[in-house]
Amino acid sequence: MSSYLPTPSSLKRMILNATLMSLILGCRPAPEANSQPDAILEPVNYTPVVSAGFPQVIPPKNSVQLYGNVTYLGDSKDLKTQWQKISGSGKVTFSNDKIPNTTAQFSQPGTYVLQLKATGAEHSSQDEVIVQVNPISQLQIPALGIFEQGFIHSGNYQNPYTEVEAIATLTTPQGQTQTIPLFWDGGKTWKLRFSPNIEGIWKWSIKSNDPGLNNKSGSFKTSPAQNKGGIQVNPKYPHHFIYQDGTPFWLFGDTHWTLYNQIPKEKLDRNSVQEYIDQRAKQGFNYIHSNLLSREKNEGGLAFENLSEETLNPGYWQEVDSRIKYLNKKGITPMLFLSWAKDGGSKQDWRAFPNQEARLRYARYIMARYSAFNVAFTVAGEWNEYGDKSMYENIAQEMVKFDPHQRLIGIHPGERSYTVAEFAKEDWMSFADYQQNYTKLHERILEKLKYNKPVINSEYAYYLRDQNEDGKVDKPNSATLDEIRHGSWDIVMAGGYFVTGWGTTYFGGIRDPGGFNVNDPKNDDWEVQVQQIPKLFKSLDWWKFKPLEKRIKGEGTHYLLANENQQYIVYVRDTKKPLSLALESETTVSYSIQIYNPRLGKFSDLPNFTGTNSITLQPPTQEDWVFVLKKLNP
Known part of the structure; x- marks a missing residue:
């Protein structure tokens, strides 16, 4: 990703805005010789942002205070809110x-799910909260689920985000301790959000400079896990990933930098984002790039009303909460970029913070609010566009210190430097490299495997992107289906992973003609063919394969991944001449052989091989092909 440049269509909108401002000020601009036709301003259909508060446990016959909150940027006269019981064994009576902010009583003990719904002029949204009515005041959740506890501060503050500090200490069932900050969620509300990784009784306590938060304590009980947890580096095969429960994870990534925004002129809002998530989930994607700190609003407003004064807007982050929850529900891990180093003319980037203390405070806030979810973090996008290495290392170390979940952490380079390998040996860095690289795709993955961590090319192509809207694709490896497919296979056949993207979706429609559109027919061919890559790898124990290219000889482009002589993956293109795979076996061995069509995702059986020296593999055409060999007498 490079700095934002206005497109012709956005320039038209800028001209219109300037014209309107000049009329307001009582002057009229001189007509331009090549004036553009009048732009049409898109109507904004605001959607309420709803928070139903936080889970609570109360004794029977007691009432509970519900700390609901609704942010609505439309006309307040159009807003209606409604509480209702979704489930529970007894009757619920609301005062x-x-x-949004009310009390409720329950006729009998049990677990109740309450919903707060808000309806605006055209759109509605809702959020749910659990209330347990139980003589034993102890919340119960599954391990790898999310424990959430709410609190009310007692002091009076102009800016609670900067003035109040609150740290929770959690004690595991084995007696170990972990720490995580609380986060401010608007008004006087603070939340502790944590994902316990083991079963048993957990205890928590809080230290704060606010009397209403200080010395609060409690416990909760965890039952067997009901999900796989977050993703982490596979300790046995450190170039690859697993879920917390040990299930292998083949990282299949897409890009949507504006995932948490609302941009009416691009038809990007919560509904279109959910449609996008649904589509990508159906296509098998399980990892999506996204930027948290944006120049754009969402349904809750701006992330910070004024970043230089650190006036954080909880409504924005509540909307981000809802979208991250939806991603996780669909089996997708968002890679959360905390901020770009320098986002063009934006006032919402690392450069815009007043000082390093403010940057560290923001990093702690993000850890407190989001590390309990199935997420990963990137310290900075295009870090070398602003600041120095020590500044970002300081931020990364703060993130690690206040993330008890040990989520993946990376950092991302600008286009002038394709690599971040200078960070590869840092303890906080989860990756050997997190590239923005458009050339030597295969070789530059191979170079970084020596650090014994996963290698990802996070930006190598955006299919059919036309940022200048001149009818020409302006991103490398992106102009044709063959280009982007070849580039993707070049990366995975080196033992790396890729994060792909489409011009109509990767930047919310901003950098492509037309609006945000996950259903654009021009995307269909790559949407189909990219799915054939994980299809092949997930049919094998992919995490056991390593590059072994010295054993394959021939013409054209060809690569080899091997699983200790038990299985081989051979990729070839640009030749019809046979390849020779050296076996280096002193005894007779037998292999089954299949040829895989990476365009159609189809396997075809070839005759088995029995021998000692080498196997000859014949590509049927000069197109790209993959051979899969499996040893029959291991």
């Missing part, structure tokens, strides 16, 4: 079911 006023038409306001």
Whole structure:
């Protein structure tokens, strides 16, 4: 990703805005010789952002205070709110079911799910909260689920985000301790959000400079896990990933930098984002790039009303919460970029913070709010566009210090430097490299495997991107289906992973003609063919394969991955001449052989091989092909 440049269509909107401002000020601009036709401003259909509060446990016959909150940027006269019971064994009586902040009573013990729904002029949204009515005041959740506890500060503050500090210490069932900050969620509300990784009784306590938060304590019980947890580096095969429960994870990534925004002129909002997530989940994607700190609003407003003054807007982050929850529900891990180093003319980037203390405070806030989810973190996008290495290392170390979940952490280079390998040996860095690289795709993955961590090319192509709207694709490896397919296979056949993208979706429609559109027919061919890559690898124990290219000889482009002589993956293109795979076996061995069509995702059986020296593999055409060999007498 490079700095934002206005497109012709955005320039038209800028001209219109300037014209309107000049009329307001009582002057009229001189007509331009090549004036553009009048732009049409898109109407904004605001959607409420709803938070139902936080889970609570209360004794029977007691009422509970519900700390609901609704942010609505439309006309307040159009807003209606409603509480209702979704499930629970008894009757729920609300003191006023038409306001977000109310009380409720329960007729009998049990677990109740309450919903707060808000309806604006055209759109509605809702959020749910669990209330357990139980003589034993102890919340119960599954391991690898999310424990959430809410609190109310007692002091009076102009800016709670900067003035209040609160740290929770959690004690595991084995007696070990972990720490995580609480995060401010608007008004006087603070939340502790944590994902316990083992079963048993957990205890927590809080230290804070606010009397209402300080010395709060409690416990909760965890039952067997009901999900796989977050992703982490596979300790046995460190170029690859697993879920927390040990299930292998083949990283299949897409890009949507504006995933948490609302941009009416591009038809990007919560509904279109959910449609995008649904589509990518159906296509098998399990990892999506996204930027948290954006120049754009969402349904809750801006991330910070004024970043230089650190006036954080909880409504924005509540909307981010809802989208991350939806991603996780669909089996997708968002890679959360905390910020770009320098985002063009934006006032929402690392450069815009008033000082390093403010940057560290923001990093702690993000860890507190999001590390309990199935997420990963990138310290900075294009870090070398602003600041120095020590600044970002300081931020990364703060993230590690306040993330008890030990989520993956990376950093991302600008286009002038394709690599971040200078960070590869740092303890906080989860990756050997997290490249933005458009050339030597295969070789530059191989170079970084020596660090014994995963290698990802995070930006190598955006299919059919036309940022200048001149009818010409302006991103490398992106102009044709063959280009982007070849580039993707070049990466995975080196033992790396890729994060792909489409011009119509990767930047919310901003850098492509037309608006945000996950259903654009021009995307269909790559959407189909990219799925054939994980299809092949997930049919094998892919995490056991390593590059072994000295054993394959021939013409054209060809690569080899091997699993200790038990299985081989051979990729070839640009030749019809046979390849020779050296076996280096002193005894007779037998292999089954299949040829895989990476365009159609189809396997075809070839005759088995029995011999000692080498196997000859014949590509049927000069197109790209993959041979899969499996030893029959291991």
